[in-house]
Amino acid sequence: xxxxxxxxxxxxxxxxxxxxxxxxxxxxxxxxxxxxxxxxxxxxxxxxxxxxxxxxxxxxxxxxxxxxxxxxxxxxxxxxxxxxxxxxxxxxxxxxxxxxxxxxxxxxxxxxxxxxxxxxxxxxxxxxxxxxxxxxxxxxxxxxxxxxxxxxxxxxxxxxxxxxxx
Numbered sequence: 176x177x178x179x180x181x182x183x184x185x186x187x188x189x190x191x192x193x194x195x196x197x198x199x200x201x202x203x204x205x206x207x208x209x210x211x212x213x214x215x216x217x218x219x220x221x222x223x224x225x226x227x228x229x230x231x232x233x234x235x236x237x238x239x240x241x242x243x244x245x246x247x248x249x250x251x252x253x254x255x256x257x258x259x260x261x262x263x264x265x266x267x268x269x270x271x272x273x274x275x276x277x278x279x280x281x282x283x284x285x286x287x288x289x290x291x292x293x294x295x296x297x298x299x300x301x302x303x304x305x306x307x308x309x310x311x312x313x314x315x316x317x318x319x320x321x322x323x324x325x326x327x328x329x330x331x332x333x334x335x336x337x338x339x340x341x
Contacts, residue, residue: 182324
């Protein structure tokens, strides 16, 4: 996925909590793309030798382990106000991996298997991979997710045409 992660993060923030503060929306947007921070390593250190979906932020086993390890913190009273961020973080991480499964391939059974699972294989038809992605029919799925996010934004506006206050 190229453009659908942040719109999906916005949809997630509104689905989890209808009256979402800007801090929750912003956090959800960041959480929705955080696994792709591995692109910094991919481009600057790895020189694009290893497919970035094999790095730890894109491994479901790492997400599950992080969830299990941090779950005891969820019930600590002192962190009660942070629970919504915890939920948003892990839900967005999971949604990110699901979206990447459509066209990018995710190692859902790692470390048992190194088989990448993907629904749609996009052939490299054009000189640049982005062109191949954008001109493939599957990009319509990303546009649909962005359109849903835009519809949610427009529905969220109050009668004065303003977004909810901070």
